[in-house]
Amino acid sequence: MSLILQFALNGLIAGSIYALVASGFSLIYNTNKFMHFAHGISVVVSGYILFSLFSLINLNFYLSLFSAPIYASFIGFLIFRVIYLPLQKRKASNIILLIASISTLILFQNLILLFFGANVKDIGYLEIKQGIDFYGATITPMQIIIILTSLVFFIFLYIFMNKTKLGRNMRAVSNNKELASVIGINERRISDLSFFIGSFLGGVAGVLIALEQNITPNVGVFLIIKGFTGAVIGGISSVPASVLGSYILGLVENFGIAALPSGYKDAISFILLFLFLLLKPEGLVSLRRKK
Amino acid sequence: MAEKAEKSDDEEEKEEKPKENKKSKKAEGETKAQEKEKGNSAMSVAVIIIIVLLAGYVYMGVSGNSIFPVQQNPDKSQIKIGFMGPLTGDAASYGHGIKRGVDLAFKDSGLENVKIIYEDTKCDGKEAVNAINKLINIDGVVAIVGEVCSGATLAAAPVAEENKIVLITPSSTSPGLTKAGDYVFRTIPSDTLQGKFAANLIYGMNITNLSILYGNEEYGIGLKDSLKEDFEILGGKVVSAETFERGSTDLRTQITKIRSSKPQAIYIVSNSPDSAVAALKQIKQLGLRVKLFGSEGLKGPEVASEKSAQGLIITSVSAGTTKFVEEYYDEYGLAAEPFSPQGYDAFTALAKTLKEGASTGDQIKENIYKLEFDGASGKIAFDNNGDVSGNYDVYKLGNKTFVLQQYGEFG
Secondary structure (H helix, E strand, C coil), X not given: CHHHHHHHHHHHHHHHXXXXXXXXXXXXXXXXXXXXXXXXXXXXXXXXXXXXXXXXXXXXXXXXXXHHHHHHHHHHHHHHHHHHHHHHHCCCCHHHHHHHHHHHHHHHHHHHHHHHCCCCECCCCCCCCCCEEECCEEECHHHHHHHHHHHHHXXXXXXXXXXXXXXXXXXXHHHCHHHHHHCCCCHHHHHHHHHHHHHHHHHXXXXXXXXXXXXCCCHHHHHHHHHHHHHHHHCCCCHHHHHHHHHHHHHHHHHHHHHCCHHHHHXXXXXXXXXXXXXXXXXXXXXXXXX | CHHHHHHHHHHHHHHHHHHHHHHHHCCCCHHHHHHHHHHHHHHHHHHHHHHHHHHHHHHHHHHCCCCCCCCCCCCCCCEEEEEEECCCCCCHHHHHHHHHHHHHHHHHHCCCCEEEEEEECCCCHHHHHHHHHHHHHHHCCXXXXXXXXXXXXXXXXXXHHHHCCEEEECCCCCHHHHHCXXXXXXXXXXXXXXXXXXXXXXXXXXXCEEEEEEECCHHHHHHHHHXXXXXXXXXXXEXXXXXXXXXXXXXXXXXXXXXXXXXXXXXXXXXXXXXXXXXXXXXXXXXXXXEEEEXXXXXXXXXXXXXXXXXXXXXXXXXXXXXXXXXXXXHHCCCCCCCHHHHHHHHHHHHHHHHCCCCCHHHHHHHHXXXXXXXXXXXXXXXXCCCCCCCEEEEEEECCEEEEECCCCCC
């Protein structure tokens, strides 16, 4: 019993990080209608900024912690303005944007490698010790913070998207760009905003994973793959669905290797991705069906 | 640094903006399209320059080469030696350590007319095959030091064999490499030896229930198999063996499974520092209080500075003779890194054959089999399979440094 609970907790912790990445990815996808794989950069940049500010410059921990995702959101915004927007202006197809986003991801990964080296960077703020006993399962305070933080952000995001004018405008743009611009919504501003918010969420995932595990230049690529998989499973055209899909991915992965040999962990997530793309490309939660 | 990068992005953007404005304000008519095209092409030139510059920085960063190498009397008789290893990616720290060892050996060999060509392979089999083909067919190398990871070396070995070019690896320990071919050598002993050594060491400490956590690749599987076999011959029991993909940092479920199998000790096989550090942290977080052992892949600065890793016992191939360690420190200001003495020896072996007058792959191969010398990692002599025998040391991690232990009766 406690073993099952432990697997569930492991899945939830992994799922929370995936979901933070997926929510930003899906938000950007919905407003801009292309795959922003360079989203992984905001995760990894945020982790490295936390590392630089706190571990290298010795800035106050909380100041570093809270400013890192803000920098990440600016980086996301700049990627949009400097790379995607000029391409979009030239009527580049989504494939071009996709290729651009992948190359940006690789470029930034290598820039980080250049500046920081390939070594594992440890923030070293939290002491690693045995977690708290929770009905026979073990969980560390940091892991509880991860689960709660992501939940808080999802609630904020939900309120923003549904209760504020700006959020409703954003949804309008994602539903129908032309119609939205006809009724006077500034599409560019909504795109900017989506990159800001999406990258901020990615940045939050970055600082959490830097604190909980460690940070290396490869984290971004790894997490964007998982986030993308989670988003596809849930339904990429809806942010809450992507979040749900990511939690499911985390749980399935961890329960899967509880039963199967652990070497199949990535195989499980990719088989899941494959099955969804093949059989249910719209994801678990389909928006179209509701209409 | 990241802040700086961001600032420069900002500037770039500011520079681009006025251009856009200008563009949109241009007069209509025929000229408009032309002007626009001009503007566009000017901008694309600027973008290309920036990309080339950035790529250049990255290239300089990873290879340590100058972007415009100064040709020193291009000479057709120049002999080229290839180097392939991970200079980027999660195993890059090994690659750089080995590269430093190779460079030092090159310096010490005093060979002129020899040039080393570096290829980054990221410890990836596909990249290794591309790199070896490039080195052999385009650069025309006569021998290659590399690859670093067993899987990548095994992928590249058939190409070396086919082209009759010597491939000498400083760090691939997979037992599978023993039979990889006549042209494939290594300056590090096979893991069948390390498995046996580790089994004796662990069993000798009165541990009978062992768990193995290993990387899901050639190196991990090879060492796991030989350790399991030898440990069970001794009378111990491997109660669980869990695996992870290289570079993955979420090993909680694997560790949960290990925890439920109630081992007395865990032996970790990893050549990815990311995963090794994550594993050690999560073992502690999940409250698994057992003795921890590891393969030499864990013997790096990342693991050493990890607080939760203190007390870890490592079985490792030679970390280099005192002379090598001192020379390395004088040259680089660094403690000798994992596999850098083996890298030094791999290049030295090639250098010795070149000095004896070998110039083709065949000649180098013949001469290498006859070599015997005292290298940076100890005595080097290759058997019929191109393997070396070797002794292992035991290190214990304490106070953020690996301390050599005396376990004379083992091994």
